[in-house]
Amino acid sequence: MTVPTEEVAGAGAPEPSAQPWWRSAVVYAVYPTSFADGNGDRIGDLRGLRERLDYIAGLGADAIWLCPWNPSPMADGGYDVSDYCDINPMLGTLEEARALIEDVHAHGMRLIVDLVANHTSNEHPWFRAALAAPVGSPERERYLFRDGRGAHGELPPNAWISAFGDSGWTRVTEPDGTPGQWYFHTFAPEQPDLDWSREQVRADFDAIMRFWFDLGVDGLRVDAAPAMAKEPGLPDYDLTSYGDPTVFRSSVWVDSPQWDTPGIHEIMRRFRSVAREYGEDRMFVAEAVVSSSQRLADYVRPDELNTAFNFQFLKEPWGPGLRDVIDETLRLHAEVGAPPTWCLSSHDEIRLATRLGRTDTTAVHLVDPATAPTDLELASIFHRSGEWVSLASLPGSWA
Incomplete structure (x- = not known):
């Protein structure tokens, strides 16, 4: 045009x-x-x-x-x-x-x-909102949150690695204080990956x-x-x-x-x-x-x-x-x-x-x-x- x-x-x-x-x-x-x-x-x-x-x-x-x-x-x-x-x-x-x-x-x-x-950043308002929101919420769907493996979700969701070493997954503490889901980060834990399959992100x-x-x-x-x-x-x-x-x-x-x-x-x-x-x-x-x-x-x-x-x-x-x-x-x-x-x-x-x-x-x-x-x-x-x-x-x- x-x-x-x-x-x-x-x-x-x-x-x-x-x-x-x-x-x-x-x-x-x-x-x-x-x-x-x-x-x-x-x-x-x-x-x-x-x-x-x-x-x-x-x-x-x-x-x-x-x-x-x-x-x-x-x-x-x-x-x-x-x-x-x-x-x-x-x-x-x-x-x-x-x-x-x-x-x-x-x-x-x-x-x-x-x-x-x-x-x-993990300090972006989007991620802060995701941490405060419940599992399955639109706020969490903006990122790659997943349940962990193991009897109590204590293991990372998969074996994907980070460019900065070790697992690419970090577990969060839920708003009620209990161990919760994991989020994926290709780089540092302070850099949570967005879920680009979501229209809201695009x-x-x-x-x-x-x-x-x-x-x-x-x-x-x-x-x-x-x-x-x-x-x-x-x-x-x-x-x-x-x-x-x-x-x-x-x-x-x-x-x-x-x-x-x-x-x-x-x-x-x-x-x-x-x-x-x-x-x-x-x-x-x-x-x-x-x-x-x-x-x-x-x-x-x-x-x-x-x-x-x-x-x-x-x-x-x-x-x-x-x-x-x-x-x-x-x-x-x-x-x-x-x-x-x-x-x-x-x-x-x-x-x-x-x-x-x-x-x-x-x-x-x-x-x-x-x-x-x-x-x-x-x-x-x-x-x-x-x-x-x-x-x-x-x-x-x-x-």
């Missing part, structure tokens, strides 16, 4: 182009609390980011990806959201967010922000996405997208074929009922339909750690999301195998008409020069220090600005 420019442009957005901007953008990632402090409290904030937009634009960035800026108890660095339609007070206010969007657009750039949709997020698009945000990064759809019935499954069954290895799982199930694609299509209400310049990028380049390409089919982080590329050691990953990515993305992303690092990943060079490197979450490349000579190449530009300027890059 055709939408007048003034309706899709938001807060002073650059004019929509014949070729959507996201198909060839270089995107600069900002983790807000550590980027720039604008008020002297030693915590990065929106004011500090606004003061450094000249610097980011000068690097040649077409867009900024901003990690979570919503209110959060910070149990997981902001990825435990307690209010989806406001700004974390330590970063600023909603008015400052609006001013940031206007300033980003005035610099000829776009703004992408995180959408943490798989789970909420409708709530339709409204959340429209809130930010109406404010002028140009794109949304869908955090942990493959976790959002679980197999109906939450069946058990055997992880021993993938090695240690206590280790969360979503990059190799193929038939997991808790990760990258077929139902995720219906949700992604609904997301895309909301963005299209605003024109083709509004976009999504998926964080989708999946088992193959083919499965990743499924997330960016024409009626699903626009782009997806290419973890196959990011995690491949420097060597002949990297060309194979690039060739396969180009072929599979061309088949679905989507631009590939050459993702170099993120808040979850070791920075590129360190990952390729330092023998004393340490890892967070996704990179195993025992297998990370450590070629010091190669790493020194990436410190030279010309080499950064040649790699980051590939179409669809995320630097």
Whole structure:
């Protein structure tokens, strides 16, 4: 459909182009609390980011990806959201967010922000209401509450694991003080998973996405997208074929009922339909750690999301195998008409020069220090600005 420019442009957005901007953008990632402090409290904030937009634009960035800026108890660095339609007070206010969007657009750039949709904070009003409500209530149905196994419900409902170790289930104390049901969390216990099979959850997020698009945000990064759809019935499954069954290895799982199930694609299509209400310049990028380049390409089919982080590329050691990953990515993305992303690092990943060079490197979450490349000579190449530009300027890059 055709939408007048003034309706899709938001807060002073650059004019929509014949070729959507996201198909060839270089995107600069900002983790807000550590980027720039604008008020002297030693915590990065929106004011500090606004003061450094000249610097980011000068690097040649077409867009900024901003990690979570919503209110959060910070149990997981902001990825435990307690209010989806406001700004974390330590970063600023909603008015400052609006001013940031206007300033980003005035610099000829776009703004992408995180959408943490798989789970909420355990301090979100939805979850507090669920804890206070009886078993089987609409409040509980918003999340994955289940009765436990065993004679007294003392065992988790199934053997699903958390990305942060141990069981993915936590038992609650009911309002009357007795041990009660269990709720599932793909990540920390402070991050209860929503039940995306429920229409109330989908409708709530339709409204959340429209809130930010109406404010002028140009794109949304869908955090942990493959976790959002679980197999109906939450069946058990055997992880021993993938090695240690206590280790969360979503990059190799193929038939997991808790990760990258077929139902995720219906949700992604609904997301895309909301963005299209605003024109083709509004976009999504998926964080989708999946088992193959083919499965990743499924997330960016024409009626699903626009782009997806290419973890196959990011995690491949420097060597002949990297060309194979690039060739396969180009072929599979061309088949679905989507631009590939050459993702170099993120808040979850070791920075590129360190990952390729330092023998004393340490890892967070996704990179195993025992297998990370450590070629010091190669790493020194990436410190030279010309080499950064040649790699980051590939179409669809995320630097």
